[in-house]
Amino acid sequence: MDVIGYHHEDAGQPPSLSPGYASTVARSPREALIGIPHTLTEVTGPAGVWDQLMGPSRADLTRQQKGEPLGQRIVISGRVLDEAGRPVPNTVIEIWQCNAAGRYIHRRDQWDAPLDPNFTGAGLVVTDAAGAYEFTTIKPGAYPWGNHYNAWRPAHIHLSMLGPAFATRLVTQLYFPDDPLIEIDPIANAVPLPYRQRMVARFDIASTRPNWALGYLFDIVLRGRDATPFEGARS
Amino acid sequence: MSDNQTPDLFGQTPSQTVGPFFHYGLPWKGGADLVGQSDMGARPDLIPEGHYLLNLSASKGPVAGEVIEIRGRVLDGDGQPIPDAMLEIWQANAAGRYASPDDAREDIPLDPNFIGFGRASTSADGEYRFRTIKPGRTPGPGNSLQAPHIAVGVLGRGLIKRLCTRLYFEDGEGNGDDPILALVPQTRRHTLIAQKIDGGYRFDVVLQGERETVFFDV
Numbered sequence: 001m002d003v004i005g006y007h008h009e010d011a012g013q014p015p016s017l018s019p020g021y022a023s024t025v026a027r028s029p030r031e032a033l034i035g036i037p038h039t040l041t042e043v044t045g046p047a048g049v050w051d052q053l054m055g056p057s058r059a060d061l062t063r064q065q066k067g068e069p070l071g072q073r074i075v076i077s078g079r080v081l082d083e084a085g086r087p088v089p090n091t092v093i094e095i096w097q098c099n100a101a102g103r104y105i106h107r108r109d110q111w112d113a114p115l116d117p118n119f120t121g122a123g124l125v126v127t128d129a130a131g132a133y134e135f136t137t138i139k140p141g142a143y144p145w146g147n148h149y150n151a152w153r154p155a156h157i158h159l160s161m162l163g164p165a166f167a168t169r170l171v172t173q174l175y176f177p178d179d180p181l182i183e184i185d186p187i188a189n190a191v192p193l194p195y196r197q198r199m200v201a202r203f204d205i206a207s208t209r210p211n212w213a214l215g216y217l218f219d220i221v222l223r224g225r226d227a228t229p230f231e232g233a234r235s
Numbered sequence: 236m237s238d239n240q241t242p243d244l245f246g247q248t249p250s251q252t253v254g255p256f257f258h259y260g261l262p263w264k265g266g267a268d269l270v271g272q273s274d275m276g277a278r279p280d281l282i283p284e285g286h287y288l289l290n291l292s293a294s295k296g297p298v299a300g301e302v303i304e305i306r307g308r309v310l311d312g313d314g315q316p317i318p319d320a321m322l323e324i325w326q327a328n329a330a331g332r333y334a335s336p337d338d339a340r341e342d343i344p345l346d347p348n349f350i351g352f353g354r355a356s357t358s359a360d361g362e363y364r365f366r367t368i369k370p371g372r373t374p375g376p377g378n379s380l381q382a383p384h385i386a387v388g389v390l391g392r393g394l395i396k397r398l399c400t401r402l403y404f405e406d407g408e409g410n411g412d413d414p415i416l417a418l419v420p421q422t423r424r425h426t427l428i429a430q431k432i433d434g435g436y437r438f439d440v441v442l443q444g445e446r447e448t449v450f451f452d453v
Contacts, residue, residue: 002376003337008452012246012247013250013396014251014395016394016396018395021252023393024393025312026311026313026442026443027311027312027317027392028394028442028443029398029450030312030447031423031449033451034451036415036452036453037414039374039376039381039415040333040337040374041325041333041373041381043337044337044338045325046325046334046351046352047335049350052292052350053292054263054289055263055289055290055291056290065285078240083246094260094261095260096256105283106255106258106259106282107280107281107282108255115283120259120286121260122259122289158254158257160253160261164335164336165335165337166325166386166388167453169388169397170248171251171252171397172250172251187252187395191249194237195244195246195249196249197237197244198239199248200238201238218240219239221245221246221247221248222247223247
């Protein structure tokens, strides 16, 4: 059975081995990846069952605990699209981030910055028929990490997308415009310019809520589908 | 400045690592239990009281097929277990049908109680565990038939992008004719074969080194 496959990685995807990010050195394969034709396995994926799996949407990360979290309130919105610019409807986006001081609500995060009892920082949204999504949160802080001397991660929000197929799964990090830490961050820099800019959100006055929250736009682009089926007979 | 909101740079959003602190964002309770309702797969022990908000997956009716447990370890290039990794699996049901609108073969039954997607974080010892059913065979390219297999994605700290592999079964029907296994050098095929153990199968994922698991360019 021949199926229509998905595009492969483009030039903007980082290599698994990015020595500047020290943890990749012992955790990246040394053997070359083996190319395979896409089969039904790679072009299928769960759809419309997010409630049964990870549960209902949690689109406002500022209303998850008793009080309001400290920090700059922001609204992130955009669309999930394929490479042809077509919307990816009804797909799940899972979200997690640290608080305004740069501290994660995680026992392993031992950095000496305050936890905010009113901020957990985990969300979930599902795109609408036009591929659009939106969530409200607070702007995460930068934080130091042990990768090298005086290493600091730029402010970022983790975003996880499944898309329609096993082949379209993507986890990325959203960065903020004009952050001087991006260009000295080994994780962001595993992605060469200009493609790194695809992970940078844009400030947007039109989606900024008067007297409430700053707006940022962030479109997420998943791998698109080839035009014709893979023909096994010719492989 | 160009970004993904401008046509001149528009394209695939680059992959980034999940980092070490994903346990309150991704692995929901029961993510690793595809046939029952338990909290398998989650690590709420890593999150302070009141801040683990991820749901317990919905209860399911009985699932058709042979229930199996798959367990193993995720190891790095130094042979050390990885305590901050996460595995995702995707598989067909016992009849060989994917619960996806892109599998339109209506002659093969869907199982209303089986989705086929799972997620498990590794433990402090780098171990993971899934409870699922043995998948049926599915079509491969042309007229070929794939042996029963499970697509596996590996994420974690130090993995800047997902690594993709496949799990086949030691006693799986058709391993010898599987069109994807045939693309793997004979000497490395064993890294894709889960070994039968009491109650299920064992499948270690070795990210690097002598016993390095075969990863696919999916």
